[in-house]
Amino acid sequence: MRAKSNPIPTDNRSFAEAARRAQIVDCAIDAIAEMGFAKASVDQIAKLAGVSKGVITYHFPKKQEIVDAIIEKVMAAGRAYMEPRILAETSAAGRLRVYIESDLAFIGAYRKPLIALVEIAMNARRDDGGLVIGPDSLAQRAASLEELLRAGQRSGEFRRFNTRVMALTIIQAIDGVPPLLAREPNRDLKLHAKELATIFALATRRPSS
Template structure:
């Protein structure tokens, strides 16, 4: 939907504090904010839809990459590569989602705690690690703790090597990070 895409672009470009219906209307090239109000009861509903759109796109990209692999070790590598690739190739969506999570955490908007939790969740990664452990591909580990470590490493690789350094291709960093974790948790 045009309004949701304009909301994502507006959030990424000017941030939550300046993302008014008027600014979103300009981005969407609508003649009146009434169009936004017709479809959405307010910012919480509109921002929920924007966050859900980004999360669905990210999850679909990750799931597609992971599903192609047949071993849990390969699935973990695919997960890491897919996450880093999505964040670096879809910076507008990523920034918009970060804005929504930040405003929820700062209590600038209510009713979106579930969206922020979903954005920060490591549940699917935890499940993948646990399944890999049960299949004997990963050594005994605390799957949730390892998921948090991997999630943090992904964020830092993106922040320091891909975005700050301006390297165009995130895949080499993603593959190296995947290799590091593979070596750390593979069954011996």
């Protein structure tokens, strides 16, 4: 018999709270992925979650907070999935390949959340009219990828090219996949990833001679 008699009620509360929030976030992801951002009203999310609308607004007083939670959740999951795989590679070419392959693998595993994320990226706007996932977010991802590309150029693995355009092109090739999946759920992501990896391997490598 363990001494640990404490039923950690506080943690239980936190846990229940976190579970509710997670449930709402998941239902919001479903709603946005399935009917689009514009139609995913708080009512619809509540209906999907099987709770009253008030529950949603109790846990997320502003709808934007749900959106922020979705962004954070999906982004964090993506980073957690991709980063170790990328860092396990030592060559720039290997890292680029794994960047593409692991992102597409992640997309394959998180289809709906990513479809929702794309919906949010394209539609969600702040009160002032600016996009919620704005230039900064894209620029950050591009900058991180450019770093990888520049490293390859410095090491001589990659040819000279505009790292900005290359990075954006790669990101767009990847970001275009969730919508494709929404339209063709049976698309072969493994193949897609392999082809993309080859395309950008050829586009970046240094001419042999």
